[in-house]
Amino acid sequence: MDGDHHDTIPASAKGQPRLLDQVRNVIRRLHYSIRTEQTYVDWIRRFILFHAKRHPADMGAPEVEAFLTHLAVQGKVTASTQNQALNAVVFLYRQVLKKELGWLEGIERAKKPARLPVMFTREEARAVLSRLDGIRWVMASLLYGSGLRLMECTRLRIKDVDFDQHQLVVRDGKGGKDRITMLPDRLVEPLKTHLDKVAVLHK
Secondary structure (H helix, E strand, O other): OHHHHHHHOOOOOOOOOOHHHHHHHHHHHOOOOHHHHHHHHHHHHHHHHHOOOOOHHHOOHHHHHHHHHHHHHOOOOOHHHHHHHHHHHHHHHHHHOOOOOOOOOOOOOOOOOOOOOOOOOHHHHHHHHOOOOHHHHHHHHHHHHHOOOHHHHHOOOHHHEEOOOOEEEEOOOHHHOOEEEEOOHHHHHHHHHHHHHHHHHHO
């Protein structure tokens, strides 16, 4: 996916991995999640393309400020999205290029939305689940009933499911940590049925 765009990014010094591959290598060495890796690589690519493919080593705080201001003013992104882009670019300079940006003062800040996060009521969650079936229903039910994040659910493996204790082991979750969460009773049989189907398909 990301490799398709390697030719759009300036090459690194001879003998070194391409810049985005360097970013991936550092992220994996620090045990960040795959979702964070994808997000950071995407924002770093956008930063480079915004500045006409100049190498980040030849840029600094003014270019970072210009990019983040553009996101807020022209892109009209939310405050959290702008912060996500900032974190990605700071990671690039601090962890990959080993270069401090200094204090970023000239950034036009995105406005924080004046609203509370929206949460489903129990009835709304049931209404959504009632419109799903098969593995999509099982996955959505795990998100709701076990508190899994989307990527945690898609990366779940058979070895992580303890039917006897009604538990799931979430490996390398947020912050690179493992944790244990519950497996609701009503999901035991549907999950076993799905695993049986997968086993047959595998054979």
